[in-house]
Amino acid sequence: MELFALSAAEMVRGIKAKDFSASEVFASCLSRIEALEPELSALLALTAGMGREEAARIDGMIARGTDPGPLAGVPVVLKDNMCLRGVPATCASRILEGWIPPYDGKVAELLAGAGAVFAGKANMDEFAMGSSTEFSAFHPTSNPWDTGRVPGGSSGGSAAAVAAGYAPLALGSDTGGSIRQPASYCGLYGLKPTYGLVSRWGLVAFASSLDQIGPFARTVEDLALLLSVIAAPDARDGTCSPRERPDYAAPLAAASLRGKRIAVVKELDAMRSSVDPEVLRVLENTLNLCREEGAEIVEVSLPVSLEFGLPCYYILAPAEASSNLARFDGVRYGLSCREDSLLDLYLTTRGAGFGAEVKRRILTGTYVLSSGYYDAYYLTAQKVRSLMKAEFRKAFGRCDLIALPTAPTPAFKKGELVDDPVRMYLADVFTLPVNLAELPALSLNGGFTGGKKPLPVGVQFIAPQWGEPELLNAAAVLERRLGKAPIAPLGAATEGGNAP
Amino acid sequence: MTFRYIPVIGLEIHVQLSTATKIFCPCSTDYIGAEPNTNVCPVCLGLPGSLPVLNKRAVELGVRAGLALSCTIRNHTVFHRKNYFYPDLPKAYQISQYDLPLAEGGEIYIPGDDGRPRRIRITRLHLEEDAGKLVHSAADGRLEGAAFSFVDYNRGGVPLAEIVSEPDITSPREAREYVARIRQTVRYLGVSDGDMERGSLRVDANVSVKKTDETSGEVLYWGERTEIKNMNSLRAVERALEYEIIRQTGVLAEGGSLERETRHWNDGEGITTSMRSKEAANDYRYFPDPDIPPIVVTEELLESTRNALPELPWAKERRFAGEYGLPEADAAFMAESLPVALYFEECVKNGAAPLRAANWIRTEVFRVMNEKGLSMDSFPVKPSVLAELVALVEGGKLSTTVAREVFAHLAEGRSLKDALPAAGASPGGLSAEDVEKMVDRVLLANGDVVEEIRSGRDPKGKKIKFLTGLVMKEARGQADAAAVSGILERRLGEGR
Ligand SMILES: [Zn+2]
Numbered sequence: 001m002e003l004f005a006l007s008a009a010e011m012v013r014g015i016k017a018k019d020f021s022a023s024e025v026f027a028s029c030l031s032r033i034e035a036l037e038p039e040l041s042a043l044l045a046l047t048a049g050m051g052r053e054e055a056a057r058i059d060g061m062i063a064r065g066t067d068p069g070p071l072a073g074v075p076v077v078l079k080d081n082m083c084l085r086g087v088p089a090t091c092a093s094r095i096l097e098g099w100i101p102p103y104d105g106k107v108a109e110l111l112a113g114a115g116a117v118f119a120g121k122a123n124m125d126e127f128a129m130g131s132s133t134e135f136s137a138f139h140p141t142s143n144p145w146d147t148g149r150v151p152g153g154s155s156g157g158s159a160a161a162v163a164a165g166y167a168p169l170a171l172g173s174d175t176g177g178s179i180r181q182p183a184s185y186c187g188l189y190g191l192k193p194t195y196g197l198v199s200r201w202g203l204v205a206f207a208s209s210l211d212q213i214g215p216f217a218r219t220v221e222d223l224a225l226l227l228s229v230i231a232a233p234d235a236r237d238g239t240c241s242p243r244e245r246p247d248y249a250a251p252l253a254a255a256s257l258r259g260k261r262i263a264v265v266k267e268l269d270a271m272r273s274s275v276d277p278e279v280l281r282v283l284e285n286t287l288n289l290c291r292e293e294g295a296e297i298v299e300v301s302l303p304v305s306l307e308f309g310l311p312c313y314y315i316l317a318p319a320e321a322s323s324n325l326a327r328f329d330g331v332r333y334g335l336s337c338r339e340d341s342l343l344d345l346y347l348t349t350r351g352a353g354f355g356a357e358v359k360r361r362i363l364t365g366t367y368v369l370s371s372g373y374y375d376a377y378y379l380t381a382q383k384v385r386s387l388m389k390a391e392f393r394k395a396f397g398r399c400d401l402i403a404l405p406t407a408p409t410p411a412f413k414k415g416e417l418v419d420d421p422v423r424m425y426l427a428d429v430f431t432l433p434v435n436l437a438e439l440p441a442l443s444l445n446g447g448f449t450g451g452k453k454p455l456p457v458g459v460q461f462i463a464p465q466w467g468e469p470e471l472l473n474a475a476a477v478l479e480r481r482l483g484k485a486p487i488a489p490l491g492a493a494t495e496g497g498n499a500p
Numbered sequence: 501m502t503f504r505y506i507p508v509i510g511l512e513i514h515v516q517l518s519t520a521t522k523i524f525c526p527c528s529t530d531y532i533g534a535e536p537n538t539n540v541c542p543v544c545l546g547l548p549g550s551l552p553v554l555n556k557r558a559v560e561l562g563v564r565a566g567l568a569l570s571c572t573i574r575n576h577t578v579f580h581r582k583n584y585f586y587p588d589l590p591k592a593y594q595i596s597q598y599d600l601p602l603a604e605g606g607e608i609y610i611p612g613d614d615g616r617p618r619r620i621r622i623t624r625l626h627l628e629e630d631a632g633k634l635v636h637s638a639a640d641g642r643l644e645g646a647a648f649s650f651v652d653y654n655r656g657g658v659p660l661a662e663i664v665s666e667p668d669i670t671s672p673r674e675a676r677e678y679v680a681r682i683r684q685t686v687r688y689l690g691v692s693d694g695d696m697e698r699g700s701l702r703v704d705a706n707v708s709v710k711k712t713d714e715t716s717g718e719v720l721y722w723g724e725r726t727e728i729k730n731m732n733s734l735r736a737v738e739r740a741l742e743y744e745i746i747r748q749t750g751v752l753a754e755g756g757s758l759e760r761e762t763r764h765w766n767d768g769e770g771i772t773t774s775m776r777s778k779e780a781a782n783d784y785r786y787f788p789d790p791d792i793p794p795i796v797v798t799e800e801l802l803e804s805t806r807n808a809l810p811e812l813p814w815a816k817e818r819r820f821a822g823e824y825g826l827p828e829a830d831a832a833f834m835a836e837s838l839p840v841a842l843y844f845e846e847c848v849k850n851g852a853a854p855l856r857a858a859n860w861i862r863t864e865v866f867r868v869m870n871e872k873g874l875s876m877d878s879f880p881v882k883p884s885v886l887a888e889l890v891a892l893v894e895g896g897k898l899s900t901t902v903a904r905e906v907f908a909h910l911a912e913g914r915s916l917k918d919a920l921p922a923a924g925a926s927p928g929g930l931s932a933e934d935v936e937k938m939v940d941r942v943l944l945a946n947g948d949v950v951e952e953i954r955s956g957r958d959p960k961g962k963k964i965k966f967l968t969g970l971v972m973k974e975a976r977g978q979a980d981a982a983a984v985s986g987i988l989e990r991r992l993g994e995g996r
Contacts, residue, residue, distance in 0.1 A: 083549045096548065103542050105549055204548040209790035238553045238792055320790055323581050326592030327546045331651070346585055369583075369785035378787060 003028035005487055008074045008168040008222040015062060015073040022058040022073025026051050026117055029075045033119070033166045036490055039147055041139045042160040044080045045121040047087055051075065054117045061115075068115030071229060075119040076111055077161045077170040081128055082213070083202035084108045084118060091204050092136035093126045095353025096334045105202015106234045107171060107213055114229045119167045122157030126355045127325065128178055128206040130154050131427040134418055135357045142414075143185060144488030146453045149411040152182030152427075155216070159186040162216045165487040169226050170216040175206050176313055177407070177431025179214045180443035184406035184458025187445040188485050189223045189475060190216050192431075194465050195438035196241040199234030205324040207317040208239075210435040218485040220475045223442075224248040227468065243466070251473035258294030260474070262287070262461075263399035266301040274426070276409040278449040282457040283405050286446040289481045290403075290474070300395035300402060305388045305433035312388070313432040314425060315368050315381040321358075322365025328353060360421065385436050392437045396464040401474055404430045406443040406458035434462055442471040444478060445485050456485075502714040505749040508725075509675050509707045509741060510667035513682055514660045515692045516630070516700035517561045523629050523659035524552030524595065531654035532698065544657035546590030551791050554579070558627055558659040559602070559795060561691045563805050565661055566603025566625045568689055568812055573603050573802060579627075579792045583785045587651050588632040596662075597626035598786040602797070608685070609814060610677040613670070620678050621666035632656040661691070667706065672741035676734050679703055683734075684813050688838050696733050703731050707741060708758075709748040723748055724758040728772055730765045740765040744772050816841055824854035834858055839876035843883050850887030853894050860890055864904065868911045881910045888916055896932065896983035899972065938974045939987050942967055953992055964988055 003025045006014070014020050030048055037043060058073045078084060081091045083101035085108070090096045104112070111118070125135040133141045133156025141156045143149040144164040151160040155172025159182035162170045172179040174192035183190025191214045198213045205211060215226035228248045234240045264287065272280065291297055330336035330349030337348035354362070368377035395402060407427050417424040434441040439462055446459035463470045519529055525543035542550035566573050580598035603625040612618030632653040636646035663682060669675050683694040683701055694701045708725035712718060728744055731737045744763070751758055763772040811819070813835045820831035820841075834844040840861065847857040865886070869879060889906060892898040898906070909919035943950055946967065953963050968985045975984075 081549075089548065091548070099548070101547070101549065103547070103550075200549075201551055202549040205791075207790075236553060237551050239551075239790075319787060323583050323593055323785070323787070326583060326585065327548070327590060329585060329587075329592060331587045332545065332590060333547070342587065366785065369787055371783050371785075374785075374787075 002032075004032040004165045004167075006168065007219045007484070008071065008217065008225055009219070011074050011168065012070065012072050012225075015058070016067075018062065022055040022062070022068075022117060023052065025073055026055040026075055026119070029119055029165075029167055032164070033161075036144075036164050036166070039490070040142045040144060040160050040164055042123055042141050042151070042157045042164065042166065043077070043120040044090060044092060044123050044136075044138060044157070045088055047084075047118045047120050050087070051117045051119050054112075058115055058117065070114050070225060071111065071169075072115035074116050074169060075167040076116045076226075077119050077122050077158055077167045078108065079124055079128075079155050079158050079170070079172050080121040081124060081173060081204040081206075082107060082121075082171065083204070084121070087118075087121060089121070089204065090138075091127045092124045092138060093328075093353065093355070093358070094137045094335055095328045095349070096204075099334045101202070103202065106199035106232070106236065106240075107230045108202060110229050110232055111171075116169075116229075120161070122155070122161055122170060122172075124157055125154035125178075126358050127204070127321070128154040128173055128175055128211075129321070129357050129361055131177070131181055131424050132412070132414075132417065133157060133160075133182075134414065135355055137355050140414060143411045143455075144490050145187065145455055146411065149413050149455070150185065152185035152407070152411060154178040154182075155190075156182045156185075158216055159183055159188055159190070162186070162188055162218060163485075163488045164490055168218060168222055171213055171226075171230070172216055173203055173206075173211055173213050174431075174435065175210045175212075175317060176435050177428040179216065180431050180441060180458065180460055181407045181427060183216060183443040184445075184456065184460075185411035187448075187456025187458075187488070188216050188218060188443075189220060189445075190214065190443045190458075191223055191227060191468070191471065192434060192441050193227070193231065193468060194241075194440040195435075196239055197231050197245070197440070197466070197468070199232065199237040199240045201234055201236040201240075205320075207320040208324060209320060210313075210317060212435075218487065220444075220472060220479045221249075221252060223475070224252055224472050227472075231468075246469055248468060248472055251469040252476040254473045254477055256294040257290055257474060257477050260290075260295045260401065261298050261399040262290050262295045262474070263298045263300040263395065263402045265306070265402060265404055266299050267303055267306045268404065271306070274408060275405060278410065279405045279408060279457055282446040282448075283403065283459055286444075286459045286478065286482075287403060289478055293477050293481070295474075298399050300398055302391055302395060302402075302433070304384065304391050305437070306429070308384050309388060309433035309436060310425060310429050312381045312384040313428070313436060314364070315377050316385065316436070318361040318365030319369050319378050319381075320365070322362045322369065325354075325358070325362055357421070388433055389437045392433075392439060392462075392464075400463070400470055401467075402462040404460045404462065406430060406460040410449050410455040410457050430460060434460075439463065439465060440468050440471060442475055444475050444482070446482065503720070503753075504712045504714045505709045505745075505752060506712055507670060507672075507707060507709055507741070507745045507748075508667045509669035509671075509705060511665045511669065511675060511678060512704045512706070513663045513665075513679065514630075514702040514704075515565070515663060515682075515686050515694065517558050517627075517659040517661055518690065518692050519555055519557045519561065519659050521555055521557075522657035523555050523558045523627065524657055527657065529658050531658070534654050536650070536652035536654060539654040540656070544590070545653055546592075552595060552789075554792055554795065555659065559797070560801065560805065561659075561689075562602045562625060562627050562661050563797060563801060564689050564809065565663070565686060565691045566606065567802075567806055568685055568809060569603070569606035569608055569622050569625065569663070571603035571606030571622060571625055573797055574600060575797050576600070576794055577602050577797065578794045579789045580786045581789045582628075584782060586631070587649070588634050588653075588656070590632065590653060590656060594629060594631065595789055595792070596628035601626035602795075608678070608681055610674060610681050613674060618668075618674065620668045620674075623664040623666050625661055625663050628660050628662060630655050630658040630660050667708075672738045672745065675705065675741050676738040679737050680734055681813075684836065688810055688813055699732075703737055704729050705731070705737065705741060705744075707744050707748070709745060709752060711752055721752070723752055724760045726758070726760065726772075727762045728765055729762060729775070730767075732767065736765060736767050739767075739770060740772060743770060747772065810838065813841075820844075820854075824848065824858075826854060826858055830855070830858045830862070833862055837876070843876055843879070846883035847887045847890065850884040852887035852890040856890050856894055857887065860886060860907075864907050868908075872911070880913050881907070885910060885916055893980065896935065896980040899980050935971070935975065935979050935984065935987060938971050938979070939984070939991060942970045942974065943988075943991060946970070950992065964992070
């Protein structure tokens with residue numbers, strides 16, 4: 001097996017045992033990237049030089065007998081909305097083109113401290129607004145399972161990178177499903193942590209009250225490994241919880257799901273017609289496996305979340321975004337269209353710098369915050385959000401986990417929904433209530449569609465606040481039944497995983 | 501019908517809180533004199549990905565000021581984003597407070613125009629971050645006509661408390677008194693240095709004029725209000741309002757109408773000029789800042805802050821008048837600033853007669869401080885030493901004239917022991933017995949004059965003064981002239 005195809009845990013073990021070096025691992029990943037990037041366009045920046053130096057430094061530490069940390073020599077891809085000092089962070093927007101962050105985000109600090117090696121910055125929907133990565137201002141990204149399809153979004157570049165074997169690990173950000181939906185489309189594990197588990201310091205904000213950084217991986221062990229590194233308190237983010245983080249490796253040892261209550265959602269029944277039958281089949285199959293592993297399947301009701309979550313989200317997220325994105329005004333950094341008057345500087349810069357979807361959301365957000373409309377939209381949506389939180393709290397009185405499809409369909413074709421924002425928004429109907437309720441949720445690959453080009457289909461598990469161990473526990477048990485997430489069959493042959 | 505135009509004034513005062521670091525980042529608040537854009541970090545530059553973290557000290561100082569102004573402090577408060585575009589505002593929103601201010605519903609008393617205390621209600625006190633500073637290339641330093649502008653973010657993110665009054669102020673003089681009172685209070689509290697020239701206390705005035713019927717008092721017309729900015733001293737506040745009230749009254753008297761606008765006070769020319777009209781009212785799209793969790797002001801914080809409040813200036817004034825019998829003006833002067841009040845009380849504790857101590861501080865101490873540009877804290881004459889000097893004068897052992905000379909030496913840093921002989925006074929001073937003996941000698945040597953006085957030939961008291969002068973000369977100034985003439989009068993009366 002080539003080194004790039006190893007899991008992160010296998011890489012760490014091999015590097016620490018001196019079976020191979022961090023430099024060799026990085027070189028293997030780099031050649032994989034170089035071979036496939038023309039086809040996938042998953043990255044916005046390749047940090048080859050920085051990575052090579054870092055890998056050599058890790059090798060030096062190993063040679064001297066120093067422990068480089070839990071991610072010793074593991075290549076990691078960052079979504080391009082995360083600050084890494086000295087490397088451009090564009091958020092896939094023209095308006096930030098050329099901006100080089102003078103500081104590291106908290107996750108970048110933690111990763112570097114754990115011995116990780118940065119491989120590159122991943123493509124995304126502009127400012128994380130979108131579900132297909134087609135709204136990148138630079139180029140779309142292809143789904144490694146079918147290059148005619150989208151990888152999902154907004155963290156589509158991160159997902160495609162891990163699915164294609166660029167790196168075993170990547171970070172994405174999830175505001176309404178932006179980790180889980182691409183994880184589903186690319187056949188990976190993707191975790192959206194409880195709001196406040198991971199610091200947002202250095203994450204370019206989309207919707208501050210919903211954004212969370214989370215891991216992509218092809219094995220549950222890797223997912224837990226990356227989560228353990230990034231889940232840390234941070235005094236520079238007032239919304240990051242100071243609570244002690246549990247041991248995320250411990251739940252992987254669970255033998256079964258005995259004693260666990262896993263809930264299906266009553267309202268899904270009425271929505272069946274708008275969900276792809278293959279998605280429902282994979283969900284059913286996964287629930288059967290849970291039952292076989294000893295879980296009790298129960299039913300809960302989430303009427304508010306499933307009916308009003310989407311409109312609520314599309315008021316609150318744009319409202320916060322309209323304010324968060326106001327700083328891109330051409331005065332200090334990024335794109336600046338020189339004009340004779342201040343107003344023209346603003347208008348021309350923002351007109352030229354933002355793409356259509358971002359403008360749509362800024363306009364929506366500005367509208368719902370305007371005097372005269374604030375109460376009807378923003379305030380009402382906040383009330384709905386409170387109801388959703390209460391509804392989830394009540395549901396978790398009756399179960400340990402809630403199971404839902406991650407997305408209503410498998411990966412759709414490129415171009416299919418670009419001009420239909422409302423249908424595009426529907427791709428997040430099962431994921432965004434989780435952000436509004438500030439809960440953790442995990443998407444795992446539950447199986448594949450039939451046909452000539454099988455597509456992965458994700459299943460989403462939702463836990464109560466700080467319930468990440470519960471999610472990892474279930475994922476670890478199911479991984480033994482479903483197999484690890486495979487590298488997509490692209491280019492050089494790959495081994496392992498549950499490829500169909 | 502005759503009309504009367506009555507001004508209605510409300511003030512918004514921005515006070516820079518004396519925290520060591522900015523309100524949402526670790527940068528220093530001491531930016532004066534720093535190279536532009538060196539006192540900055542990703543947070544106060546609003547760089548993508550940066551996040552604000554509230555400086556708890558700013559909340560504590562806000563609570564302190566709120567309590568001193570008799571406000572109700574909110575147990576739960578939040579920060580809002582006030583959204584607008586301007587180059588001095590790097591995030592394009594200011595983190596401020598909106599409908600849930602830290603403190604509200606307070607009051608403060610000022611000397612009113614009628615000489616009686618006037619209550620000015622405080623609407624609210626809220627916290628917010630300061631903006632950066634724009635420097636325009638135009639000759640007059642203003643945006644209009646400037647070919648380019650510079651932005652300095654050193655000041656951006658410095659914590660401010662905005663104190664808003666109700667429109668209870670009815671004259672420019674009262675406005676000045678109000679600002680002086682607020683400035684005095686924040687200085688007493690150690691909440692701000694209140695320096696208007698350096699901009700750590702900034703005043704915006706909302707002023708309008710209402711037209712009333714002179715006889716019935718009925719309000720016939722409310723003029724639109726204008727907001728005046730750029731008043732950088734107490735004097736400027738008073739002058740700008742005087743000008744603006746005359747201007748507004750003039751417009752209304754001629755049947756014209758006023759528009760709601762912001763006007764700029766030009767101190768050099770003594771006029772206000774229009775900056776911008778508020779026809780297109782700004783919609784700031786306030787909403788709670790999702791980056792900053794709600795602030796809980798605990799009972800413990802309230803209690804400990806309340807207990808740690810110093811005696812406030814108005815309470816001190818009352819006490820100085822009551823306890824020490826100081827006249828109102830002296831009491832106010834001694835309570836004007838905390839260092840002066842402390843100095844005064846220290847003098848009194850060391851045995852100085854309060855009224856005499858107050859006089860010395862008002863005149864001599866302040867004269868020397870002004871001449872030498874000293875502050876009370878660095879003043880070389882310790883209050884205990886001044887108390888000794890005052891006691892010598894009070895006891896008639898030193899004339900005021902010589903005491904002033906002694907004081908001048910003390911102010912040069914000499915000890916009292918060295919200063920007394922330097923001013924030609926004997927270190928121990930003269931005892932009452934010594935003075936009596938001198939009077940005896942003078943009376944004996946001037947029998948003819950004594951006779952003239954005793955036979956009533958000194959209607960204008962000139963001769964008594966002559967004798968007093970002789971005693972003083974003998975005492976080389978170390979006796980008190982009033983005391984000497986008192987003794988002389990007594991002795992001359994005895995033989996009659
Ligand atoms: Zn700063």
